[in-house]
Amino acid sequence: MTVTDPATGTEQQNPLSLGTAAARNLATTTKTQPQMQSISSRWLIRLLPWVQASGGTYRVNRRLTCVVGNKRVTFTGSDTDLRVVPPELREFAVLREFPDTAVLDALADRFEQREYQPGDVLAEFGDRADEVALIAHGKVNKIGPGEYGDHVVLDVLAGGEYFGDESLAEPDALWEYTAKAVTTCTALVLPHRAFEEVLQHSPELRAHVDQVRSSPQAAANDHGEAAVEVTSGHEGEVALTGTFVDYELHPREYELSVAQTVLRMHTRVSDLYNQPMSQLEQQLRLTIEALRERQENELVNNPGFGLLHNADLGMRKPTRNGPPTPDDLDDLLALVWKEPSFFLAHPRAIAAFGRECSRRGIYPSSVDVGGHSVPAWRGVPIFPCNKIPVSRTRTSSIMLMRTGEERQGVVGLHQTGIPDEYQPGLSVRFMGINDKAITSYLVTAYYSAAVLVPDALGVLDDAELGRES
Numbered sequence: 001m002t003v004t005d006p007a008t009g010t011e012q013q014n015p016l017s018l019g020t021a022a023a024r025n026l027a028t029t030t031k032t033q034p035q036m037q038s039i040s041s042r043w044l045i046r047l048l049p050w051v052q053a054s055g056g057t058y059r060v061n062r063r064l065t066c067v068v069g070n071k072r073v074t075f076t077g078s079d080t081d082l083r084v085v086p087p088e089l090r091e092f093a094v095l096r097e098f099p100d101t102a103v104l105d106a107l108a109d110r111f112e113q114r115e116y117q118p119g120d121v122l123a124e125f126g127d128r129a130d131e132v133a134l135i136a137h138g139k140v141n142k143i144g145p146g147e148y149g150d151h152v153v154l155d156v157l158a159g160g161e162y163f164g165d166e167s168l169a170e171p172d173a174l175w176e177y178t179a180k181a182v183t184t185c186t187a188l189v190l191p192h193r194a195f196e197e198v199l200q201h202s203p204e205l206r207a208h209v210d211q212v213r214s215s216p217q218a219a220a221n222d223h224g225e226a227a228v229e230v231t232s233g234h235e236g237e238v239a240l241t242g243t244f245v246d247y248e249l250h251p252r253e254y255e256l257s258v259a260q261t262v263l264r265m266h267t268r269v270s271d272l273y274n275q276p277m278s279q280l281e282q283q284l285r286l287t288i289e290a291l292r293e294r295q296e297n298e299l300v301n302n303p304g305f306g307l308l309h310n311a312d313l314g315m316r317k318p319t320r321n322g323p324p325t326p327d328d329l330d331d332l333l334a335l336v337w338k339e340p341s342f343f344l345a346h347p348r349a350i351a352a353f354g355r356e357c358s359r360r361g362i363y364p365s366s367v368d369v370g371g372h373s374v375p376a377w378r379g380v381p382i383f384p385c386n387k388i389p390v391s392r393t394r395t396s397s398i399m400l401m402r403t404g405e406e407r408q409g410v411v412g413l414h415q416t417g418i419p420d421e422y423q424p425g426l427s428v429r430f431m432g433i434n435d436k437a438i439t440s441y442l443v444t445a446y447y448s449a450a451v452l453v454p455d456a457l458g459v460l461d462d463a464e465l466g467r468e469s
Contacts, residue, residue: 034282039289042296043383044344048412048449049404050424058254058413060450064246072160072313075136075188082136084108084188092132092165094212103202110194114187122179122187129167129175130192135159138185139318139462144177156182158318158462168195169213182321254305254413256446259294263287263441267433284428284443291426291445299412299449300387307399307410308388312454322464324353324398326362329377332400335458339407343382345398346390350375350382352465353398390465398460409456413448 051058073088086104089095098104111134116122122133122140135157142155142163154177157163167173171192199206229243263283270279303309315335319328324345333340345353354375357364367376374381380400390396402409414425422428425447431440451457 031276033277034286036286036289038293040293040296040386041384042292044299044385044387045292045296045412047342047383047403048299048410050412050414051405051450053254053256053413053415053448056256056415056446058256058448058450059251060254060452061251062248062453064248071162073134073162074160075134079137079186080113082113082186082188084111084134091162092168094165094168094209096212098205098208100202100204103198103205106198106202107190107195110198111188111190114189116181116185116187118181118183120181120185122181122185123164123175123177125175125178127175129164129170129173132162132164132168132190132195133179134162134188134190136186136188138187139182140185140187141180141182142177143180151178156318156320167192169209254448254450256413256415256448257298257302257305258444258446259291259298260442260444261287261291262431263428263443265439265441267437267439270439284422284441287443288423288426291443295445295447296385297387299447300385301389305448305450307401307449307451307457308397308459310449310451311399311457311459312451315454315458316461317458318462319460319464322462323356324349324460324463325356326353326360326377328460328463329353329398329400332398332458332460333378333380336400336402336455338455339402339409340380340400341403341409343377343380343398343400344385344388345382346388346396346465347384347386348390348394348465349388349396349398349463350384352463353377353382394466395462395464398463400458400460402456405452407456408453410449410451413450415446418446 071091073091074085075082076085077083086101086108089104089107090098095104113136116138123129123131125144137159140157140163141153142157143151144154146152157179163179199209228245229241231238231240265280265283273279298306300306300308317328317331317335319325320331329343332343354364364382365376365379366373367379367381368374369381374383376382388396388399403411405411416424418425418427420427420429422443426443426445429442429444431442433439
């Protein structure tokens with residue numbers, strides 16, 4: 001029999017068997033667990049060796065270091081009217097611990113803002129060193145004479161770094177290198193004549209500078225640690241030197257940080273809708289995933305203990321030309337050369353590095369890590385981490401670290417055995433049921449990270465991710 005549908009005017013055949021729409025009422029569908037797109041591989045959490053911080057605090061004892069300051073300055077104002085923050089001038093060796101802020105303010109007012117184009121020379125080798133230059137924006141190469149008469153790049157300076165401050169203590173000093181702009185640069189320059197003007201009007205500053213010029217520098221090794229005197233290569237009855245190893249009087253202490261949330265669930269849901277999978281178990285699983293994602297983000301970006309913020313400034317390098325190249329990763333390996341464990345980079349930074357390798361006809365190898373094929377450079381694996389930020393100008397950072405307490409590397413900190421522990425360092429605590437029949441659970445994770453010695457962590461800064469070819 002044929003039936004005509006009055007709405008469409010089309011003829012429909014009577015069904016000869018049960019349709020799928022009706023049959024689904026008697027069927028049990030196959031369900032997945034709730035999916036969550038924000039879950040990542042969290043390689044940093046998986047790769048860090050985790051150390052038990054039983055007292056909630058982890059103290060890192062080190063040898064006494066003679067190097068003071070971070071050798072960087074900060075600026076205020078707009079791009080066309082920059083000013084160095086006056087107390088930051090104490091980064092200069094000749095002004096270290098100088099107490100008079102008013103004099104520093106007068107010095108800050110005498111800096112001249114200058115603009116440089118790529119290839120412009122800021123200082124010429126062999127000329128009289130008669131100014132101090134602070135790099136506000138851009139990159140500057142320090143170029144010196146090579147062994148065979150050619151020129152070699154001694155260092156790359158980026159925003160916040162400076163050069164020429166040592167000439168303030170030695171008025172007759174000569175430039176031992178050429179400073180040349182690699183990119184468009186903005187610099188604040190203090191001529192010696194301006195420094196001398198302030199020196200003439202401030203007896204306190206003159207006395208401080210004279211004391212610095214006459215004071216001997218404390219003996220230190222290449223890492224800035226107080227020197228340990230050792231006698232070697234002698235013959236006969238030579239009087240041996242005496243020594244001792246001095247420690248930091250106030251070593252850094254890392255307190256465990258915390259990430260917490262309160263998970264709420266109505267008792268009706270957990271009572272009636274608990275098959276084929278536990279509602280509470282799935283809610284906890286997704287909540288813990290979000291908590292672990294936040295934990296890894298904090299391990300990277302927290303201002304107090306995050307790895308990006310706690311890398312020593314001597315272990316940070318800008319890229320040579322913008323995008324991350326094989327040369328840049330080799331520079332990182334030259335910084336963290338004692339048993340490097342792995343690189344950590346944003347996936348887009350890894351892609352940018354791959355493009356630079358392809359441009360040069362280089363094909364990086366890969367290594368097997370727990371059944372995963374991971375790209376590598378010089379045999380050191382490169383792991384992705386989407387917690388490393390990408391700036392609005394599409395630049396990012398790449399980290400290289402040595403891990404392990406026994407290797408004086410980077411370690412993660414947690415505490416196991418806490419009450420109501422659900423996973424190592426993570427607890428789920430029942431908080432009760434309120435008058436609306438809602439059950440509450442406190443979910444808590446304790447964690448931190450520590451860099452045991454500065455050369456365990458290197459960072460490549462300002463890696464461009466989207467430069468036009």
